[in-house]
Amino acid sequence: MTTLRLGTRASLLARTQSGHMADLVRERLGVEVELVPVTTEGDVNRTPLAQMGGTGVFVSALRDALLDGLCDFAVHSLKDLPTEPCEGIALAAIPVREDPRDVLVARDGLTLGELPPGSVVATGSPRRAAQLHALGLGLEVVGLRGNIDTRLGKVTSGEADGVILARAGLSRIERLDVITESLDPLQMLPAPGQGALAIECRSADVELVAQLAAHLDDADTRAAVTAERAVLRTLEAGCSAPVGALAEVVSGPDEAELWLRAVVLSHDGQVNMRRSATGPVADAAEVGNRLGTGMLEEGAAELIHTPAKRQH
Structure with missing residues (x-):
């Protein structure tokens, strides 16, 4: 095979991520790559992700395109x-992860602590919203959808005093300059897997699975996100649930160890459960x-499944 077809969503971030992976495949596998645009439900439906079911709204169409041979x-x-595997689809590679932290983009270069009580902070994530409420800063947290430019525009237009985004996305489109604060995971644990990319192909394409794994997979990143996603799967919580998790591979006395932290919150942030665990990579x-x-x-399910208050 001289040319591989790479399915990608049409957004700037998705095209940038896919373009970067295409370059790596060209460089490391020595084959040409052609980008194939695919429209997903999450791209055309402006309903809040939590109401759409959250998990999988950006994924299903791409998987269908794979299985259909497109x-x-x-x-x-x-x-x-x-978090559940998809029949016929292999998670072939998880490349080196970007910085997984959440960030604030706020007016006048302000940090979270500098925003006056009553300031409007926008996010489309129940996890981020709950952790913002838990900080007790008196912020008004409102909903948010759209691509990165649309989200940043809420601040420049004055509709919001700040927005919370993933640092990795801004890094990939070279917009780190707009960040006014990178949030310490002690304040806000990221979503499981945040900052990492997943490369999928048909499981029947055994040779391609092996090549992508050999040339693009990063063992430490895979171990970290595997632990984070295992928390999410065990809790039976989708990506729209108020759950955060972050794992790191660290040097131990004899061998590398995995350190994992997780948080489960009520949607209003008034109750939260933070726990950690360690173990072999x-x-x-x-x-x-x-x-x-x-x-x-300890009762995490009650927090996760407590109905959310409707955001503005």
Whole structure:
């Protein structure tokens, strides 16, 4: 095969991510790559993601394109992927992760702590909204949809005093200059898998799966996001749930270890449960399962499934 077809959403961020992966495939596999635009439900439906079911709204059309033979592989933001495997689809590679933190883009260069009480901060994520409420800063948190430029425009137009976004997305489109504060995970744990990309192809394409894994997969990133997603799966929470998780591979006395932190919140942020776990890197899924199970035993499900108050 001399040319691989890469399925991509049409947004600037998706095209940029896919273009970067296409360049890596050209460089490391020595084959040409052609981008194939695919429209997903999340691109055309302006309903809040949580009301659309959250998980998978940006993914299903790309997977269908793969299974229908319209493209050979696809690139997703990993945090958009459902935690359950998809029949016929292989998660072939997870490249080196970008900075997973959330960031604030605010008027006048302000940080969260500098925004006056009553300031309007916009986010489309129940996880971010709940953690903003939990900080007790007296902010008015409102809903948000749209591409990055639309979201940033809420600040420049004065409709919002600030917006919360993923740092990785701004980095990939070279807009880090607009960030007024990168949020410490102690304040706001990111979404499981945030900052990482997922490269999927048909599981039947065994040779392509092996090539993508050998040339693009990063073992430490895969271990970290495997643990984070195991927490999410164990909690039976989708990407629209108020759940954050972040894992890191760190040097241990004998071998590398995995450190995992997770938070589950009520939608209003008034109740939250923060827990952590450690374990061998090779047991990443088990570390996440164990942490999620422990949180369930302490009542996490009640927090996750408490109905959200409607955002403005």
